[in-house]
Amino acid sequence: MKQVTYGGLDFVPYINREQIAARVQELAQEIKRDCGDVNPLFVCVLNGAFAFASDLFRAYENDAEIAFIRLKSYDGTGTTGNVKQIHGLTEDISNRTVIVVEDIIDTGFTMKKLVADLEEKNPKQVKVASLLYKPNSLQCDVKIDYVGFSIPSKFIIGYGLDLDEQARNLPDIYVLKED
Numbered sequence: 001m002k003q004v005t006y007g008g009l010d011f012v013p014y015i016n017r018e019q020i021a022a023r024v025q026e027l028a029q030e031i032k033r034d035c036g037d038v039n040p041l042f043v044c045v046l047n048g049a050f051a052f053a054s055d056l057f058r059a060y061e062n063d064a065e066i067a068f069i070r071l072k073s074y075d076g077t078g079t080t081g082n083v084k085q086i087h088g089l090t091e092d093i094s095n096r097t098v099i100v101v102e103d104i105i106d107t108g109f110t111m112k113k114l115v116a117d118l119e120e121k122n123p124k125q126v127k128v129a130s131l132l133y134k135p136n137s138l139q140c141d142v143k144i145d146y147v148g149f150s151i152p153s154k155f156i157i158g159y160g161l162d163l164d165e166q167a168r169n170l171p172d173i174y175v176l177k178e179d
Helices: 017-035 050-059 109-119
Strands: 004-006 009-015 041-046 065-075 078-087 097-105 125-133 146-150 173-176
Touching (some): 017 050, 017 097, 017 125, 041 109, 050 097, 065 109
Parallel strands (some): 041 065, 041 097
16 A cells, blocks of 8 residues: 545555455444344445445345435535435335444534434334544544444545545545645
């Protein structure tokens, strides 16, 4: 892994694809253990979580379904504080186990709103799986059931995470280089 540049910013290697793959396998096993014979509905939060959701869904060894929603709260390297739903959930989730699959949780506002919206649709339970979690950035109470990696409050790209829609296709995760 070598340094990459996007939008005039330099990023250095942070988490490699082998570490990601190993942790995704572990998370799939944790979810399988917790769900038992239940057929959960994985809800992928687009666009950032698509790579993680795809790998996690394929690693999950029991029957499951997947659906997609799209939310937007970032502009450039910072959150706007506003959560916009671009594409909503159309599946009936009443009495279903729902696993929300998110790329990163930092302030927690997006996930808090999403979980509240989902709980209004009477699911059996809602669990949250996030590849990345920034505990030092959390500003509200949100329960994360499955965490891939806890990371510091730094800007990252790759493996679905972007800078103005660029760098999502990087197979590894990079962190903004500090001067």
